[in-house]
Amino acid sequence: MRTEADENYLKEIYTLEQDQQQVTTSMLAERFGYSPATITGMLKKLAVHGWVNYAPYQGVGLTEAGRKIALQVIRRHRLLETYLVQVLKVPWEQVHVEAERLEHALSDYVEERIDEALGHPEVDPHGAPIPSSSGQVTRVERxxxxxxxxxxxxxxxxxxxxxxxxxxxxxxxxxxxxxxxxxxxxxxxxxxxxxxxxxxxxxxxxxxxxxxxxxxxxxxxxxxxx
Ligand SMILES: [Zn+2]
Structure with missing residues (x-):
């Protein structure tokens, strides 16, 4: 069973991995506003679950299982942002905070219904690619x-x-x-x-x-x- 915090860490590590050679404890400490000791404790827990590879002073990387979870949460986040803007007419600048909450509560079933209702969008309202249900991300040169x-x-x-x-x-x-x-x-x-x-x-x-x-x-x- 994974918690909301587990999902947020995996998502953040994934996001940092897109830009950084190596993701470090201090990068995560800065993102979350926690002490490096708190981050280290969390990374050890994620490693026990087999979601990250972590060794002190060597940074952290997602395992295949960890990446799968991160991409699923990102998919739900971006589908929710799209749904909130297109269907519920929530202003563009407000949807991120709402999606941060809802992404952890969505079932596979509702995720698929939202995707269908929106006509399987490829990008969210901010232009970020929405990963497919199998975890594929379309990368565009930019x-x-x-x-x-x-x-x-x-x-x-x-x-x-x-x-x-x-x-x-x-x-x-x-x-x-x-x-x-x-x-x-x-x-x-x-x-x-x-x-x-x-x-x-x-x-x-x-x-x-x-x-x-x-x-x-x-x-x-x-x-x-x-
Ligand atoms: Zn967002």
Whole structure:
């Protein structure tokens, strides 16, 4: 039997593994706001269940069984976010917190009914891929908005889901998945980025820009922002 905390740890380790060479106790301590000792205790427990490989000072990695659980919880989270936005009309910036609660309570049956009702969506409202029921994730080649150069054009693929204030701001600027953008200029000081989007020009700082994933249009593709 696994607990809500077990699921949250496995999900977080999975998420960190996407970006990091090695996931460490201190990375998890920072994410959860617990002491490294608390994290170590939890990792030992997860290792006993066979969900992670963990040795002190060598970091932690998911086993096949651990990855399967993490992907199932992520699938439920993203399906719930999609359902909350599309069907219940919950505002975009509020669905993450709700999905964090509900993801642990969902049965296989209701998960499948939601997936069916939504027409088997491939991405959630923030543009994150929804793993299949067998745990497959479709990966798309992408880069960070902050890596674009002046005059490059791109389509927004994914925005981070955890920060309601940032999401509200991005929504107001129309910087949402599917939007076409063009980098007009990058200020030499502070790296402020001016972007052309459908409803005009907006400015974005590096911290926000580095959290947004885009697909660059190749030169000559000639897409006009719409
Ligand atoms: Zn979320």
């Amino acid at each position: 880069l960070r908005l902050s890596d674009l150069m002046a005059r490059e054009q791109a389509e927004i693929l994914e925005v981070p889901d955890r920060n309601p204030e940032l999401l509200t701001h991005l929504n107001q600027l129309q910087l949402i998945p599917g939007t076409h953008i063009e980098v007009m200029a990058i200020e030499p000081i502070d790296g402020l980025i001016s972007l052309r989007v459908s409803n005009g020009i907006c400015t974005l700082g590096q911290t926000s820009a580095s959290q947004i994933f885009v697909k660059r249009f190749d030169k000559g593709e000639g897409e006009t922002p719409t």
